[in-house]
Amino acid sequence: MSYRLLLFLVFVSLGRLAWADFGDLPYSSKMVELEDMVEHQKGEIVSLRSRLDQVQLDILNSRQEQLVEHQKLVGQLSDLQQQIIKLSSAHVVNSDKCVSAPHIVSKPVSKVVVEPYSNPIPSQSVISEGKSAESLLDSRSYEKALQSMRSGHYRGALVSFKDIKSKLSPNSPHNADLNYWMGTAYYLLGEYKDAIEFFSNVYERWPESERAPDALFNLVNSYYQTNQKSEAKIAGENLVKNYPHSAAAKSLSKLTL
Template structure:
């Protein structure tokens, strides 16, 4: 009886020990899984932080590059603004000077002694180029007035044939054919050997046609063929007269 009781006690103790060991093994397995999960989670978060850091670094670089580009553009804008302001000032000064010259011409006719004054070549070239610049800019009325002021101011200038010619062009573009014809006729009459004389006659014929003087235009075109047969203006005259 005592022996049976002892064996039963040993069996109970053995089962208890086995259960405790199994429970210990189960706890260790759960702990390992938790460690692996935490390690994976830490690795994932670390990778996310590294990605975020790289993105922030790249964004900072782009921001710095953008700031540099903006600074460069601001510098270019300042330069362009200065250039525009300077150009506007030069244009304004030219108009003021031109207006003053025209007022003087209106108040007093040019005397022989004034016409005989030596020409300032710097002022002469400046005023001629200024008038030509207006014509190139399409400001025909201002250009016509500027060339007329030049003609009145520089009576002995070598630019006079060209000044009369371009004045004619400017007024023709402004549909003032009568005024244009006066300037064209001056070139043909006063400087018949000037390279612009044939084209001046062609401009005169155009002005006459615009004024309704078809007969006069035809006579002027015939004059071009007779006087300047080898010029390009003669070729244009032939076409307008219907000749070959």
């Protein structure tokens, strides 16, 4: 055997021994450790996915609860809206505040005089001395418009209120009532943008009117219907601040408790 061949065999033998020592202990241990780490990471991934699913479910449930609560509040506001309509349209002023003709208002008053159905209505309009026709209200037409509201004929009532308003001067004390009812008709027709305009007019132009608190209450509702929550909050704050003892403010406070 030559020297070179012997040297080659020695190197081969030593190489095999070194490889066996490296592979049997350190390499095997590292593989086991690596497998353990992989299994641990798999467990972490499963856990994180489970937590993510739970978070997404919680968010979905929260949104659903908020939607249900919003719909509940809208329903309550709508119910109160209907109650206000019934109470307002049924309002009757004492007969000593009326003029000689039951279907004509001759004095500027904070509320429109509407005679009950049982009272006779003359076929000819009578206007008191010293008052222009533009400052008076035809209570017969007004009552018919209110009856249309009570019957659910909101579009017809809206046309009637507009016609009545067109015959009044801009300074007529009855404009607050007419704007209020036109806003109400628009709201019940689902035309919330127009409802907002008329309810805002009542509060901004006739803040001393008895219609102003109810107009603000309905304004809150209209803003909610159009998802204008910031504006609804401001309108609600104005209602509670400026008319704290009104029925509308008390109703709103109950809803927001």
